[in-house]
Amino acid sequence: xxxxxxxxxxxxxxxxxxxxxxxxxxxxxxxxxxxxVEGHADCFERTCRPGHITGAAWVVSDDQRRVxxxxxxxxxxxxxxxxxxxxxxxxxxxxWKEATEETGLSHLTMIDTxxxxxxxxxxxxxxxxxxxxxxELIEDAHEHHDIRFLxxxxxxxxxxxxxxxxxxxxxxxxVRQLTxxxxxxxxxxxxxxxxx
Numbered sequence: 100x101x102x103x104x105x106x107x108x109x110x111x112x113x114x115x116x117x118x119x120x121x122x123x124x125x126x127x128x129x130x131x132x133x134x135x136v137e138g139h140a141d142c143f144e145r146t147c148r149p150g151h152i153t154g155a156a157w158v159v160s161d162d163q164r165r166v167x168x169x170x171x172x173x174x175x176x177x178x179x180x181x182x183x184x185x186x187x188x189x190x191x192x193x194x195w196k197e198a199t200e201e202t203g204l205s206h207l208t209m210i211d212t213x214x215x216x217x218x219x220x221x222x223x224x225x226x227x228x229x230x231x232x233x234x235e236l237i238e239d240a241h242e243h244h245d246i247r248f249l250x251x252x253x254x255x256x257x258x259x260x261x262x263x264x265x266x267x268x269x270x271x272x273x274v275r276q277l278t279x280x281x282x283x284x285x286x287x288x289x290x291x292x293x294x295x
Contacts, residue, residue: 107143107188108136111152111246114190117217131223132244142244143184150223150242154193155181157219157286158207159271161253163294166271166287167202170264177278179286181245182262190246191216198250202266203258207250210293219249219289222282245282249290 104112112133119129132152141147157179158167168177180201184193191209199205211217222245229238257266269277274287 104137105140105188108140111136111188111190114216114218114246115221117212117215118221121212121217125221128221128223132221132246135244143186143188145183145185148239148241150244152184152190153181153243153245154184154190154197155179155245155247156194156198156207156250157247157290158198158202158204158250158252159290159294160255160268161251163251164271165268166274166290167198167204167257167266168269168274168277168283169201169260169262169266172262172264176280178280178283179247180266181247190218191248194246194248195250201260201262203256203260204252204254206254207252210249210251212293218246219293220247220282220286221245222247222285224282247286249293251294 115129115133119126135150136142139147142152145151167180169180171178180198181194182197184190187193195207198207223242224245226241226243228236228240231237259266271287275284
């Protein structure tokens with residue numbers, strides 16, 4: 100183990116290596132995330148710049164026909180649940196926590212690959228600056244280095260959190276009519292392949 104990196108950063112880099120074995124064409128985005136992790140001891144903190152590690156969940160019904168999306172309050176788009184690690188280096192745990200908080204679902208089962216923890220997807224995206232009503236800068240533009248995991252649930256009842264306008268189940272077949280967001284559609288396709 101590389102003690103200089105610390106356990107959480109080391110394990111995330113190991114997870115990214117396993118991800119790259121499955122998705123070798125995604126080397127550029129994996130390299131970008133790895134560079135952030137290697138170069139920033141505070142990569143799990145939301146104050147880290149140029150960006151920080153976040154965790155997200157793609158939550159599918161146990162019949163594999165529906166997915167949960169939240170209408171994000173800050174971004175105004177339908178997205179998968181997820182959010183800041185706030186210092187927690189267990190990114191799978193962060194994804195689970197964010198999914199339960201943002202959807203009201205509590206019984207989520209993580210899907211792994213052959214008994215090994217591997218993200219369903221990784222993504223780096225820009226978060227625009229946020230300004231108050233007075234025009235003062237609240238938060239500068241930065242990047243989310245998002246580590247995304249696949250979860251399945253038999254629960255049906257959802258609850259909206261303060262972070263979203265709405266949370267809803269969508270038939271998988273209708274997601275493409277709902278959004279053209281490339282990373283959401285990539286999650287849709289990858290989950291279909293993983294679940295077979």
